[in-house]
């Protein structure tokens with residue numbers, strides 16, 4: 001039994017068939033997340049990784065299959081309700097409020113949070129000490145890597161149990177990419193189930209627990225990262 005399989009998965013998608021107008025993009029795709037673990041979705045450009053994230057988040061129509069959160073069927077649940085149920089999502093295109101300060105961005109993230117916002121802020125700043133130092137700065141004036149941190153920190157203000165991040169390191173230098181991955185690891189260590197879409201398979205596999213490799217809208221290979229890392233067939237699938 002793998003390490004991840006020892007705890008029950010928290011968010012499970014099975015047999016997802018979904019797409020946009022026209023023929024489905026995803027054909028019976030599945031993915032699982034575990035509390036405190038990092039699951040990554042890998043695959044060549046156009047494989048359907050972002051489409052899977054959107055299908056889970058209720059942003060596009062799912063024609064077959066189901067999504068369960070703690071055993072409860074949440075397929076077709078609108079995104080804002082999923083957020084309330086504890087599923088956070090960072091879309092592929094970075095979305096922060098450039099004109100607002102770091103602190104204001106974080107307060108925006110907490111608008112639906114029912115708990116003690118000041119306490120939540122302390123917790124998020126302890127995970128992101130750099131942001132605490134820059135909290136009065138305008139978010140648009142930070143570097144690309146810091147802006148990713150703001151987006152991740154803002155998501156954490158909702159106190160998610162599952163966080164779905166679509167290419168959180170896209171466009172970052174390797175150093176900043178590693179910093180973001182270290183933050184992802186720290187967030188996972190707080191018990192959040194992380195589901196990360198990533199382009200760079202070798203970097204992702206250093207940090208991931210479980211991997212789900214998609215190609216052409218289907219699952220082609222899944223398993224513990226440490227078993228898949230370095231396998232020739234993985235590299236072949238990922239070049240498309």
Ligand SMILES: Nc1ncnc2c1ncn2[C@@H]1O[C@H](COP(=O)(O)OP(=O)(O)OP(=O)(O)O)[C@@H](O)[C@H]1O
Nearest residue numbers: 020021025043044045046047048049050051052092
């Ligand atoms: N809004 C959309 N409307 C119609 N088709 C779309 C839309 N978004 C994506 N697609 C199509 O769905 C397929 C999968 O795209 P998707 O964005 O899920 O791939 P991806 O694996 O995330 O790729 P990338 O690595 O480039 O981000 C592609 O053929 C794409 O053209």
Ligand SMILES: [Mg+2]
Nearest residue numbers: 049050051092
């Ligand atoms: Mg994508």
